[in-house]
Amino acid sequence: MGRRDDNTGSIGRVTEIRGRRVRVEDAAGERVCFLSGHRAVVGDRVRWVDVPGQGGKITAVEPRDTSLVRMDHLGREQVLAANLAGLLVVVAGLEPPFRAGLIDRYLVAGARSGLEVAVCVNKVDQGVPAEVEAEIALREQLGVRFVRTSALLRFGLDALRQFFADADGPWALVGHSGVGKTSLIAALLPGVDVGAVGELSDYWGTGQHTTTGSRLFQLPTGGEIADSPGIRTFTPGGITVDNVRQYFPGMGALRCRYRDCQHRDGEDGCVAAEEVDPALLVSYRRLLEDVRAVGERARKH
Numbered sequence: 001m002g003r004r005d006d007n008t009g010s011i012g013r014v015t016e017i018r019g020r021r022v023r024v025e026d027a028a029g030e031r032v033c034f035l036s037g038h039r040a041v042v043g044d045r046v047r048w049v050d051v052p053g054q055g056g057k058i059t060a061v062e063p064r065d066t067s068l069v070r071m072d073h074l075g076r077e078q079v080l081a082a083n084l085a086g087l088l089v090v091v092a093g094l095e096p097p098f099r100a101g102l103i104d105r106y107l108v109a110g111a112r113s114g115l116e117v118a119v120c121v122n123k124v125d126q127g128v129p130a131e132v133e134a135e136i137a138l139r140e141q142l143g144v145r146f147v148r149t150s151a152l153l154r155f156g157l158d159a160l161r162q163f164f165a166d167a168d169g170p171w172a173l174v175g176h177s178g179v180g181k182t183s184l185i186a187a188l189l190p191g192v193d194v195g196a197v198g199e200l201s202d203y204w205g206t207g208q209h210t211t212t213g214s215r216l217f218q219l220p221t222g223g224e225i226a227d228s229p230g231i232r233t234f235t236p237g238g239i240t241v242d243n244v245r246q247y248f249p250g251m252g253a254l255r256c257r258y259r260d261c262q263h264r265d266g267e268d269g270c271v272a273a274e275e276v277d278p279a280l281l282v283s284y285r286r287l288l289e290d291v292r293a294v295g296e297r298a299r300k301h
Protein backbone atom coordinates (compact mmCIF):
# COMPACT_ATOMS: atom_id res chain seq x y z
CA MET A 1 0.00 0.00 0.00
CA GLY A 2 1.24 3.45 -0.86
CA ARG A 3 0.64 6.20 1.60
CA ARG A 4 -2.79 7.77 1.60
CA ASP A 5 -2.90 10.94 -0.49
CA ASP A 6 -5.51 13.52 0.19
CA ASN A 7 -7.08 15.62 -2.51
CA THR A 8 -7.38 18.68 -0.36
CA GLY A 9 -4.67 21.30 -0.47
CA SER A 10 -3.63 23.56 -3.30
CA ILE A 11 -2.02 22.46 -6.52
CA GLY A 12 1.38 23.84 -7.36
CA ARG A 13 4.47 22.89 -9.29
CA VAL A 14 7.88 22.02 -7.91
CA THR A 15 10.55 24.33 -9.31
CA GLU A 16 13.46 23.52 -7.01
CA ILE A 17 14.53 20.76 -4.63
CA ARG A 18 17.10 20.98 -1.86
CA GLY A 19 17.06 17.90 0.29
CA ARG A 20 13.60 17.71 1.84
CA ARG A 21 12.78 21.31 1.08
CA VAL A 22 11.03 22.10 -2.18
CA ARG A 23 10.01 25.33 -3.81
CA VAL A 24 6.40 25.19 -5.03
CA GLU A 25 4.93 27.74 -7.44
CA ASP A 26 1.42 28.51 -8.52
CA ALA A 27 -0.44 31.54 -9.86
CA ALA A 28 -0.44 33.12 -6.39
CA GLY A 29 3.33 32.96 -5.98
CA GLU A 30 5.86 30.59 -4.50
CA ARG A 31 6.61 29.12 -1.09
CA VAL A 32 8.96 26.61 0.46
CA CYS A 33 7.35 23.31 1.42
CA PHE A 34 8.78 20.23 3.02
CA LEU A 35 8.47 16.66 1.85
CA SER A 36 7.21 14.15 4.37
CA GLY A 37 7.33 10.68 2.90
CA HIS A 38 6.53 11.73 -0.63
CA ARG A 39 9.11 11.72 -3.37
CA ALA A 40 8.84 14.75 -5.59
CA VAL A 41 11.15 15.90 -8.36
CA VAL A 42 11.47 19.15 -10.26
CA GLY A 43 8.49 19.59 -12.57
CA ASP A 44 6.11 17.61 -10.38
CA ARG A 45 2.61 18.90 -9.80
CA VAL A 46 1.95 18.54 -6.09
CA ARG A 47 -0.69 19.28 -3.50
CA TRP A 48 0.36 21.20 -0.41
CA VAL A 49 -1.22 22.53 2.76
CA ASP A 50 -0.17 25.33 5.03
CA VAL A 51 1.48 24.27 8.29
CA PRO A 52 1.67 27.33 10.53
CA GLY A 53 5.25 28.22 11.35
CA GLN A 54 6.73 25.58 9.06
CA GLY A 55 5.78 26.71 5.56
CA GLY A 56 3.88 24.26 3.42
CA LYS A 57 3.70 20.52 3.59
CA ILE A 58 3.44 18.34 0.47
CA THR A 59 0.42 16.05 0.76
CA ALA A 60 0.39 14.40 -2.66
CA VAL A 61 2.33 14.12 -5.89
CA GLU A 62 0.05 14.14 -8.94
CA PRO A 63 0.52 11.60 -11.77
CA ARG A 64 3.30 12.55 -14.20
CA ASP A 65 2.89 13.14 -17.94
CA THR A 66 6.55 12.33 -18.58
CA SER A 67 9.45 11.25 -16.38
CA LEU A 68 13.17 11.23 -16.93
CA VAL A 69 14.27 7.97 -15.33
CA ARG A 70 17.72 6.55 -14.79
CA MET A 71 18.73 3.11 -13.60
CA ASP A 72 21.46 2.67 -11.02
CA HIS A 73 24.03 -0.13 -11.27
CA LEU A 74 21.62 -2.53 -9.53
CA GLY A 75 18.75 -1.72 -11.87
CA ARG A 76 16.82 0.42 -9.40
CA GLU A 77 14.97 3.20 -11.14
CA GLN A 78 15.30 6.79 -10.05
CA VAL A 79 13.10 9.59 -11.39
CA LEU A 80 15.19 12.69 -12.06
CA ALA A 81 12.59 15.15 -13.37
CA ALA A 82 8.90 15.19 -14.25
CA ASN A 83 6.67 16.71 -16.89
CA LEU A 84 9.50 17.82 -19.14
CA ALA A 85 9.01 18.33 -22.87
CA GLY A 86 12.61 17.66 -23.76
CA LEU A 87 16.24 17.11 -22.89
CA LEU A 88 19.05 19.29 -24.13
CA VAL A 89 22.17 17.17 -23.88
CA VAL A 90 25.04 19.58 -23.36
CA VAL A 91 28.44 18.37 -24.52
CA ALA A 92 31.80 20.06 -25.01
CA GLY A 93 33.78 19.64 -28.20
CA LEU A 94 37.11 19.27 -26.43
CA GLU A 95 36.97 19.33 -22.63
CA PRO A 96 35.56 17.50 -20.78
CA PRO A 97 35.96 14.83 -23.49
CA PHE A 98 33.08 14.35 -25.90
CA ARG A 99 31.28 11.00 -25.44
CA ALA A 100 28.88 10.18 -28.25
CA GLY A 101 27.58 7.24 -26.23
CA LEU A 102 26.08 9.56 -23.63
CA ILE A 103 24.09 11.37 -26.34
CA ASP A 104 22.80 8.01 -27.58
CA ARG A 105 21.74 7.02 -24.07
CA TYR A 106 19.71 10.21 -23.70
CA LEU A 107 18.20 9.61 -27.15
CA VAL A 108 17.12 6.19 -25.92
CA ALA A 109 15.70 7.65 -22.70
CA GLY A 110 13.82 10.29 -24.69
CA ALA A 111 12.39 7.77 -27.14
CA ARG A 112 11.33 5.57 -24.26
CA SER A 113 9.74 8.39 -22.23
CA GLY A 114 8.20 10.58 -24.90
CA LEU A 115 10.71 13.39 -24.49
CA GLU A 116 12.29 15.31 -27.32
CA VAL A 117 16.09 15.29 -27.34
CA ALA A 118 18.49 17.77 -28.91
CA VAL A 119 22.19 18.36 -28.40
CA CYS A 120 24.06 21.54 -27.56
CA VAL A 121 27.74 21.52 -28.44
CA ASN A 122 29.10 24.13 -26.03
CA LYS A 123 32.63 25.53 -25.67
CA VAL A 124 33.04 25.77 -29.45
CA ASP A 125 35.59 28.52 -28.69
CA GLN A 126 37.95 25.66 -27.74
CA GLY A 127 37.49 24.06 -31.15
CA VAL A 128 35.75 20.85 -32.18
CA PRO A 129 38.07 17.99 -33.26
CA ALA A 130 37.42 16.27 -36.60
CA GLU A 131 36.51 12.95 -34.97
CA VAL A 132 33.89 14.73 -32.86
CA GLU A 133 32.49 16.41 -35.99
CA ALA A 134 32.18 12.94 -37.54
CA GLU A 135 30.16 11.66 -34.57
CA ILE A 136 27.94 14.76 -34.78
CA ALA A 137 27.39 14.39 -38.55
CA LEU A 138 26.44 10.74 -38.12
CA ARG A 139 23.67 11.65 -35.69
CA GLU A 140 22.54 14.70 -37.66
CA GLN A 141 21.93 12.32 -40.56
CA LEU A 142 19.61 10.35 -38.28
CA GLY A 143 17.61 13.52 -37.62
CA VAL A 144 19.10 14.60 -34.28
CA ARG A 145 19.18 18.37 -33.89
CA PHE A 146 22.46 20.03 -32.83
CA VAL A 147 23.03 23.64 -31.77
CA ARG A 148 26.48 25.11 -31.20
CA THR A 149 27.27 27.59 -28.49
CA SER A 150 29.96 29.23 -26.45
CA ALA A 151 28.68 30.48 -23.12
CA LEU A 152 32.07 32.15 -22.73
CA LEU A 153 31.89 34.16 -25.96
CA ARG A 154 28.07 34.51 -25.88
CA PHE A 155 27.95 32.70 -29.22
CA GLY A 156 24.82 30.89 -30.40
CA LEU A 157 22.63 32.19 -27.59
CA ASP A 158 19.98 33.70 -29.86
CA ALA A 159 19.49 30.33 -31.54
CA LEU A 160 19.18 28.72 -28.12
CA ARG A 161 16.66 31.37 -26.95
CA GLN A 162 14.58 30.77 -30.07
CA PHE A 163 14.81 27.03 -29.53
CA PHE A 164 13.37 27.25 -26.00
CA ALA A 165 10.79 29.88 -26.97
CA ASP A 166 9.43 27.47 -29.60
CA ALA A 167 9.32 24.51 -27.19
CA ASP A 168 6.01 23.35 -25.80
CA GLY A 169 7.09 22.75 -22.23
CA PRO A 170 10.16 22.76 -20.00
CA TRP A 171 13.47 21.36 -21.16
CA ALA A 172 16.23 20.11 -18.89
CA LEU A 173 19.92 20.66 -19.55
CA VAL A 174 21.70 17.39 -18.90
CA GLY A 175 25.19 16.01 -19.40
CA HIS A 176 28.60 15.52 -17.88
CA SER A 177 29.90 17.78 -15.17
CA GLY A 178 31.81 20.77 -16.47
CA VAL A 179 30.30 21.01 -19.97
CA GLY A 180 28.76 24.40 -19.15
CA LYS A 181 25.08 23.74 -18.37
CA THR A 182 24.91 26.34 -15.61
CA SER A 183 27.08 28.75 -17.63
CA LEU A 184 24.58 28.57 -20.50
CA ILE A 185 21.66 29.21 -18.17
CA ALA A 186 23.53 32.15 -16.63
CA ALA A 187 24.18 33.55 -20.11
CA LEU A 188 20.46 33.30 -20.95
CA LEU A 189 19.45 34.92 -17.65
CA PRO A 190 21.66 37.94 -17.10
CA GLY A 191 21.29 39.36 -13.61
CA VAL A 192 19.69 36.21 -12.18
CA ASP A 193 21.48 34.14 -9.54
CA VAL A 194 21.44 30.75 -11.22
CA GLY A 195 23.90 29.07 -8.87
CA ALA A 196 27.59 28.32 -8.95
CA VAL A 197 29.66 27.76 -12.04
CA GLY A 198 32.61 25.43 -11.61
CA GLU A 199 36.25 26.15 -11.99
CA LEU A 200 38.22 23.55 -13.87
CA SER A 201 40.01 22.52 -10.68
CA ASP A 202 36.69 22.00 -8.92
CA TYR A 203 35.47 19.18 -11.06
CA TRP A 204 38.37 17.89 -13.04
CA GLY A 205 39.21 14.40 -11.88
CA THR A 206 37.78 14.87 -8.42
CA GLY A 207 34.22 13.84 -9.22
CA GLN A 208 32.94 17.07 -7.72
CA HIS A 209 29.82 18.48 -9.28
CA THR A 210 29.24 22.18 -9.08
CA THR A 211 25.47 21.99 -9.42
CA THR A 212 24.00 19.73 -6.76
CA GLY A 213 20.25 20.26 -7.11
CA SER A 214 17.76 20.69 -9.91
CA ARG A 215 15.95 23.93 -10.55
CA LEU A 216 13.57 25.35 -13.17
CA PHE A 217 13.99 28.84 -14.63
CA GLN A 218 11.59 30.94 -16.72
CA LEU A 219 13.30 32.58 -19.67
CA PRO A 220 12.32 36.22 -20.37
CA THR A 221 12.28 35.38 -24.09
CA GLY A 222 9.89 32.46 -23.57
CA GLY A 223 10.19 28.89 -22.42
CA GLU A 224 11.47 27.21 -19.30
CA ILE A 225 14.70 25.38 -18.62
CA ALA A 226 15.93 23.22 -15.76
CA ASP A 227 19.52 22.95 -14.62
CA SER A 228 20.71 19.59 -13.33
CA PRO A 229 23.82 18.17 -11.68
CA GLY A 230 26.42 16.70 -13.99
CA ILE A 231 26.40 12.94 -14.35
CA ARG A 232 29.24 10.51 -14.86
CA THR A 233 27.28 7.80 -16.62
CA PHE A 234 23.64 7.40 -17.52
CA THR A 235 21.68 4.21 -18.00
CA PRO A 236 18.09 4.93 -19.07
CA GLY A 237 15.29 3.44 -17.00
CA GLY A 238 12.80 0.99 -18.48
CA ILE A 239 15.38 -0.42 -20.88
CA THR A 240 16.07 -4.13 -21.31
CA VAL A 241 18.24 -6.18 -23.68
CA ASP A 242 15.05 -6.90 -25.62
CA ASN A 243 13.74 -3.38 -26.09
CA VAL A 244 16.91 -1.27 -26.31
CA ARG A 245 17.17 -1.72 -30.09
CA GLN A 246 13.73 -0.31 -30.65
CA TYR A 247 14.72 3.00 -29.00
CA PHE A 248 18.32 3.26 -30.18
CA PRO A 249 18.91 5.71 -33.06
CA GLY A 250 19.26 3.97 -36.42
CA MET A 251 18.67 0.43 -35.11
CA GLY A 252 14.91 0.08 -35.20
CA ALA A 253 14.50 -0.84 -38.87
CA LEU A 254 17.06 -3.64 -39.18
CA ARG A 255 15.80 -6.89 -40.71
CA CYS A 256 18.04 -9.67 -39.43
CA ARG A 257 17.36 -13.38 -39.87
CA TYR A 258 15.81 -13.65 -36.43
CA ARG A 259 13.31 -11.07 -35.35
CA ASP A 260 14.58 -11.08 -31.77
CA CYS A 261 18.19 -10.48 -32.91
CA GLN A 262 19.97 -8.30 -30.35
CA HIS A 263 22.64 -7.36 -32.93
CA ARG A 264 25.49 -8.61 -30.77
CA ASP A 265 28.84 -9.21 -32.44
CA GLY A 266 28.78 -12.44 -34.49
CA GLU A 267 25.09 -13.15 -34.09
CA ASP A 268 23.72 -15.58 -36.68
CA GLY A 269 22.17 -13.78 -39.67
CA CYS A 270 22.67 -10.30 -38.20
CA VAL A 271 22.79 -7.49 -40.76
CA ALA A 272 23.79 -4.72 -38.30
CA ALA A 273 27.48 -4.80 -39.28
CA GLU A 274 26.56 -4.12 -42.93
CA GLU A 275 23.80 -1.62 -42.37
CA VAL A 276 24.78 0.43 -39.33
CA ASP A 277 27.71 2.84 -39.09
CA PRO A 278 30.47 1.13 -37.06
CA ALA A 279 30.68 4.00 -34.53
CA LEU A 280 26.96 3.81 -33.84
CA LEU A 281 27.08 0.03 -33.57
CA VAL A 282 29.89 0.25 -31.00
CA SER A 283 27.80 2.69 -28.96
CA TYR A 284 24.74 0.44 -29.21
CA ARG A 285 26.64 -2.66 -28.12
CA ARG A 286 28.11 -0.84 -25.13
CA LEU A 287 24.65 0.16 -23.96
CA LEU A 288 23.34 -3.36 -24.61
CA GLU A 289 26.16 -4.80 -22.51
CA ASP A 290 25.57 -2.26 -19.75
CA VAL A 291 21.85 -3.07 -19.65
CA ARG A 292 22.61 -6.80 -19.61
CA ALA A 293 25.07 -6.41 -16.73
CA VAL A 294 22.66 -4.24 -14.76
CA GLY A 295 19.91 -6.83 -15.28
CA GLU A 296 22.21 -9.59 -14.07
CA ARG A 297 23.17 -7.70 -10.90
CA ALA A 298 19.53 -6.85 -10.25
CA ARG A 299 18.60 -10.56 -10.37
CA LYS A 300 21.37 -11.48 -7.92
CA HIS A 301 20.30 -8.86 -5.35
Ligand SMILES: Nc1nc2c(ncn2[C@@H]2O[C@H](COP(=O)(O)OP(=O)(O)OP(=O)(O)O)[C@@H](O)[C@H]2O)c(=O)[nH]1
Pocket residue numbers: 122123124125126149150151152153175176177178179180181182183184196197198199200203208209210211212228229230231
Ligand atom coordinates in the same frame (compact mmCIF):
# COMPACT_ATOMS: atom_id res chain seq x y z
N1 LIG B 1 36.02 27.91 -22.84
C1 LIG B 1 34.77 27.83 -22.37
N2 LIG B 1 34.56 27.53 -21.08
C2 LIG B 1 33.28 27.44 -20.65
C3 LIG B 1 32.17 27.63 -21.53
N3 LIG B 1 31.04 27.44 -20.83
C4 LIG B 1 31.42 27.13 -19.56
N4 LIG B 1 32.77 27.15 -19.45
C5 LIG B 1 33.56 26.87 -18.23
O1 LIG B 1 33.42 25.47 -17.90
C6 LIG B 1 33.45 25.28 -16.49
C7 LIG B 1 32.22 24.50 -16.03
O2 LIG B 1 31.05 25.24 -16.28
P1 LIG B 1 29.67 24.95 -15.52
O3 LIG B 1 28.65 25.85 -16.13
O4 LIG B 1 29.84 24.99 -14.04
O5 LIG B 1 29.41 23.43 -15.95
P2 LIG B 1 28.16 22.49 -15.53
O6 LIG B 1 27.84 21.68 -16.76
O7 LIG B 1 27.07 23.30 -14.98
O8 LIG B 1 28.83 21.54 -14.42
P3 LIG B 1 28.08 20.74 -13.19
O9 LIG B 1 27.22 21.72 -12.48
O10 LIG B 1 29.21 20.21 -12.38
O11 LIG B 1 27.30 19.64 -13.86
C8 LIG B 1 33.51 26.69 -15.88
O12 LIG B 1 34.85 26.97 -15.58
C9 LIG B 1 33.02 27.58 -17.00
O13 LIG B 1 33.54 28.88 -16.92
C10 LIG B 1 32.45 27.96 -22.90
O14 LIG B 1 31.57 28.14 -23.74
N5 LIG B 1 33.77 28.03 -23.26
Ligand SMILES: [Mg+2]
Pocket residue numbers: 181182183196197210211227228229230
Ligand atom coordinates in the same frame (compact mmCIF):
# COMPACT_ATOMS: atom_id res chain seq x y z
MG1 LIG C 1 26.12 23.24 -13.15
Ligand SMILES: [Zn+2]
Pocket residue numbers: 254256261262263264267269270271272
Ligand atom coordinates in the same frame (compact mmCIF):
# COMPACT_ATOMS: atom_id res chain seq x y z
ZN1 LIG D 1 20.92 -8.22 -35.82
